[in-house]
Amino acid sequence: MIVNNLRFIILCTVLVFLQFTINNFTIFYVDVIAILLVSLLLRGNLIWLQLIILSFIGDLIGHWYLGSHLLAVVIISFFTGKIANFYRMCGWFPRMIISMFYFALFFFVIYLIELSTHRVFTSIDSLIFQLLVILPLVQLVLEKLTVRKPSEYYF
Amino acid sequence: MRRFKIWLILLSVGLIAIDKFSPISRIRDSIAVFLEKNTSLLLYRIQSYPQLVVLKVQQQQALASQNVQLKKQVEEYSLLLKQSRNQVKDVKLLNDLSQKGIYEDFSPVIAKAVLDVNFFVNNQLLIDQGENKNIQVGYAVVNKDGVIGQISTVNPNSSQISLITNPEYKIYVEHSVSKSKMLAQGAGNNTIIVKYIDKNDKIKVGDILETTGLDDVYPAQIPVARVIRVFYENNGFNSAVCVPVVDFRQLQYVSVLKSDS
Numbered sequence: 001m002i003v004n005n006l007r008f009i010i011l012c013t014v015l016v017f018l019q020f021t022i023n024n025f026t027i028f029y030v031d032v033i034a035i036l037l038v039s040l041l042l043r044g045n046l047i048w049l050q051l052i053i054l055s056f057i058g059d060l061i062g063h064w065y066l067g068s069h070l071l072a073v074v075i076i077s078f079f080t081g082k083i084a085n086f087y088r089m090c091g092w093f094p095r096m097i098i099s100m101f102y103f104a105l106f107f108f109v110i111y112l113i114e115l116s117t118h119r120v121f122t123s124i125d126s127l128i129f130q131l132l133v134i135l136p137l138v139q140l141v142l143e144k145l146t147v148r149k150p151s152e153y154y155f
Numbered sequence: 156m157r158r159f160k161i162w163l164i165l166l167s168v169g170l171i172a173i174d175k176f177s178p179i180s181r182i183r184d185s186i187a188v189f190l191e192k193n194t195s196l197l198l199y200r201i202q203s204y205p206q207l208v209v210l211k212v213q214q215q216q217a218l219a220s221q222n223v224q225l226k227k228q229v230e231e232y233s234l235l236l237k238q239s240r241n242q243v244k245d246v247k248l249l250n251d252l253s254q255k256g257i258y259e260d261f262s263p264v265i266a267k268a269v270l271d272v273n274f275f276v277n278n279q280l281l282i283d284q285g286e287n288k289n290i291q292v293g294y295a296v297v298n299k300d301g302v303i304g305q306i307s308t309v310n311p312n313s314s315q316i317s318l319i320t321n322p323e324y325k326i327y328v329e330h331s332v333s334k335s336k337m338l339a340q341g342a343g344n345n346t347i348i349v350k351y352i353d354k355n356d357k358i359k360v361g362d363i364l365e366t367t368g369l370d371d372v373y374p375a376q377i378p379v380a381r382v383i384r385v386f387y388e389n390n391g392f393n394s395a396v397c398v399p400v401v402d403f404r405q406l407q408y409v410s411v412l413k414s415d416s
Contacts, residue, residue: 065171066171068167070166074164077160
C-alpha cells in the first residue's frame, strides 16, 4: 500500500511539474491535475480525501480560486456514478473517449466558475491541446501504473 | 453520500468566496507572477544563449582580425614615422656637418640611399643621385657616423657606391689615438682587414680607425672602422679585423663629397 501510494505521489509530482512547465514555457494553459481528477473519478475507486487534496493542489499551482476544482469534481461526480462500471469494462479507446467527454464537462464547469468569478484562464486551444495530447498521455501512464485485479483497481 | 457531496459543494463555494474576497489570492497571484516572470526570463536566457555565444564568438573573431590589421597599420605607420624622423635628423646632421666646415675643400651632395639586398650581397649600395648632380666616379660617400664608400658607377639619375667592405676596395686609414697610418681593405661579410700593422702600434679591440685626409678623396678624421680583433701574422706584423662604424642596413641619407681640388 505504501509502495502504491508512493508511486501515486511520484505521479502527482511529475504531473504538477509538467503542468507548471507547460503553463510557464508554452502558450497553453493546461490543467493536468484536472485530467487526473476526472480519470480517478471515472475509475470509481474513490478516495475522497485524495480527491480533495488533489483538487486543492490543482487550485494552488494554477490561477484558480481555492475550491474551484473541488466544486467541479463534486458536480461531475453526480454524473459519473453509473458510468464507472461501464468505464472499467471498456478498452483503452472507449475509456479515452469517455474521459475526454467528462474532462470537457469538467472544463466547462471550471469555465463557468471562472466566468462567475470574473477570472478566465481557459481557452479553446488549451482545451484541444489537453484533450488530444495531455489526456491520452495521462491515461497511458495510469494504465501502466495501475495493478488490475478482477474486481478492483488501485495504485 | 449525496449529503456529503452537498457539504463539499458548500465548502468549495465558501472557499472560492473567501479566496476571492481575501488577500490570499493576491499573494498567490503575486507568487505566480514572480515565478512566471523568472521562468520566462530563464527560458529567454536559455533560448538566447546559443545566439549570444555565436554572436560573441563572431564579434570576437571580427575584433581579433580588426585588431591584427590595426596593429599592422600601427607598426607600418610607426616605422614610417621613425624613418621619416631619422631622415629629417640625418639630413639635418649632414647639413650641420657641412655648415660647420668639417668637409673643407669638399662640396657635399645629399642623396638618399636605396637599400637593396642584391647590392649589399655584392658590397655595393645604390643612391638616387647621379650625373644630374654632377656626381663622378671616385667621389667619397659618408654620413654622420663615418665613411661609407666611394662612387664606383654613375648613371644619369643614380649611382653605385662601392662599400668599404668590398674586397676590391682599399682605404688609407690612421689610428685615432696613435695616428699611425695603415692600409685597410674590405674583406666582405661586413668586415675590413688591416694588415702589416707595426707591432709597436698599440692597437687594441674597440679602437677607431679614421681617414687620414692625405688621399684627396676623404676629409681627415672621419671614422671608418672599429677594431674587433687583433692577431699576429707570421710575417712579423700584426693584422686587425674591423667592422665599419656605419651600419649600412640602416642608411637613410648619405653625403657625396665632391672634391673641390
